Structure formats: structure tokens, C-alpha cells
Amino acid sequence: MKYNHTTYAILGILTTGCRTGYAIKQLMDQSLNHFWKISYGQIYPTLKQIVKEGLATVDTLSEEGKPSRKEYYLTTKGKQTLKDWLQKPVEQVPVEKNEILLKLFFSRHQSNTNALSLINNYREKLEENYQTYQNIEQMIANQQQNQADAKYWLFTLDYGKRVTKAAIEWCHATTTQMNKG
Structure with missing residues (x-):
């Protein structure tokens, strides 16, 4: 079933x-x-x-x-x-629902300043998430109470850190391009 x-x-x-x-x-x-x-x-x-x-x-x-x-x-x-x-193999690559991308897609209908503000706010939230991931990683490394699961938990955490870091870099690159005009 x-x-x-x-x-x-x-x-x-x-x-x-x-x-x-x-x-x-x-x-x-x-x-x-x-x-x-x-x-x-x-x-x-x-x-x-x-x-x-x-x-x-x-x-x-x-x-x-x-x-x-x-x-x-x-x-x-x-x-x-x-x-x-x-x-069983993964059935499909997940499709991400991302509000910032949706808003940016239609951002010609708002000021560049407002669009930049949205991206900067998003970047700040990403940086908070990244810090949370680092704290969780430290907690797992310090406690190691369930060693059989710990390495797999760290793999999923590493994925989250890498995706978040890439999104932060995207925010920087996008704001740089938007500031050029």
C-alpha cells in the first residue's frame, strides 16, 4: 500500500x-x-x-x-x-514555491527601490536561517546522542546550508545587477 x-x-x-x-x-x-x-x-x-x-x-x-x-x-x-x-527512487524534483521569485517576476510594476528592499529583507531572513543551521550543526556535533542518525541529519543540514548560501549569493548578485540600472 x-x-x-x-x-x-x-x-x-x-x-x-x-x-x-x-x-x-x-x-x-x-x-x-x-x-x-x-x-x-x-x-x-x-x-x-x-x-x-x-x-x-x-x-x-x-x-x-x-x-x-x-x-x-x-x-x-x-x-x-x-x-x-x-x-524507492525520488519520484520528482520538488518544485519550490518562492514568494520572492514570484514578486520579483512581476516587479516592473513597482519601484526598483521597493524591489531591492524585498530582496534585502529576504537575504536577512536567509542569513538568520543560515545561522540557525550552524547552531543546529554545532548542537548535533556536541551532543552526538544518536550517532546512528547524526551523520544523516548532518547531510540534510548540509543541503540546507548550501541551498541557503546559494540563495544569499543570488540576493547579492541580483541587487548588484538591479543597482546598475
Whole structure:
């Protein structure tokens, strides 16, 4: 059976030791959201579907004085489903939706000053993202708590850093050209 990417992402997250919806959301916020967006509202319905499909089991834990919590564990079928998906080639190169490119495409309808301001603002956001990636990289390097996953996390982080650096360079080149007239 073919599942959506959110299902595969959550199956993958369950391999990292995250067991609860809250822990899954935290991992997504700290890492996956830099390259794969999953809304918080998708987590619990997906977990419910994963259990229904036999890809994971759920244990409800009760602690005195605290609300019960559900912990999810991949089944053999869930691990195999993830492995099968991982081994399939990427179906298509993702098409990026980029607001700055959309605005720049139609920028003859605004002042050059305003267009330059948009690009500079975009560059500043990219530089903030780049700094965030460097901080995450340092955190992974310092903690190395999950060494089996760490090198793969660093590969995805390196991709983000390279793409961001290229976009920053594009901002500089584009503003230089726009300033020439």
C-alpha cells in the first residue's frame, strides 16, 4: 500500500526514539520543519491511521496525578514499510514555491527601490536561517546522542546550508545587477 509523505515522515520519526505526539512535534520543529512541513493537526490523525494499518502499536501509560499519554512503537510491518519507501527512487524534483521569485517576476510594476528592499529583507531572513543551521550543526556535533542518525541529519543540514548560501549569493548578485540600472 502507498502512503502519503506525512505517514512516512512519522514512521521515520518513530525510529528516533520519539514515542509521543508531543515528542514528534518537538523533533519536527527542531529539524524536519527546515525542509519538510507537517502541521501539528496532521500528527494525531496520522498516528491513529498508522496504528489502524498495523504499522505501529500504541501503549497508554498512566502516571499518578498526570494525564495518561500514548506511546507509539513501530511494528515489523511499519519498519518494512518505511524501508520499502526509503529504497524507492525520488519520484520528482520538488518544485519550490518562492514568494520572492514570484514578486520579483512581476516587479516592473513597482519601484526598483521597493524591489531591492524585498530582496534585502529576504537575504536577512536567509542569513538568520543560515545561522540557525550552524547552531543546529554545532548542537548535533556536541551532543552526538544518536550517532546512528547524526551523520544523516548532518547531510540534510548540509543541503540546507548550501541551498541557503546559494540563495544569499543570488540576493547579492541580483541587487548588484538591479543597482546598475
